[in-house]
Amino acid sequence: QVQLQQWGAGLLKPSETLSLTCAVYGGSFSGYYWSWIRQPPGKGLEWIGEINHSGSTNYNPSLKSRVTISVDTSKNQFSLKLSSVTAADTAVYYCARVYFGVVKGPGYYYYYYMDVWGKGTTVTVSS
């Protein structure tokens, strides 16, 4: 049974860099995408980005200039860095395993879903 364990600094000052890591236990690391999602207090989910075992990434356009997601296949871990944080980046950050692919029909139809989630890390940005 796959489990995701995540950790990182929970309190940051404005302009600092958020850094979180998610470790994958009990399952295959390759063959999947791995994503980060965040949830500001009292608000909905926001997808940050994803990476696969080869290091191929996709990012949310609204965060792309500040986000870096990396992978360490030797440790079955992937990491998130978000630079120049502000109070608006205060949120619970989740890591998740992703099924992502495309089905060819009359057109191209993408499937994307997250079936295993980490417990979340609360990150607060405050001076």
Next chain:
Amino acid sequence: QSVLTQPPSVSAAPGQKVTISCSGSSSNIGNNYVSWYQQLPGTAPKLLIYDNNKRPSGIPDRFSGSKSGTSATLGITGLQTGDEADYYCGTWDSSLSAHVVFGGGTKLTVL
């Protein structure tokens, strides 16, 4: 403002049925598969439905999903107090800035 539109809240009595809608466009729901997530208070989201209407192992058949055009619907029958949660739809958006989009979430209250 979320790309996908969900009602902020729905409610129904125990044992009843409820539906939650998720409206999008041709670049997301209209041409891609939809997933649904349940988030109980203080916990991480949990996958309920994937590929529009498939249930992961362990999800009871009280939960169902459907899609028509640019809208998707989550249905829950035989409501239980334990179903009180926030529900989110999500999908891939195939626009030029391709990325994952979510609905704003729907709070289900079981009266």
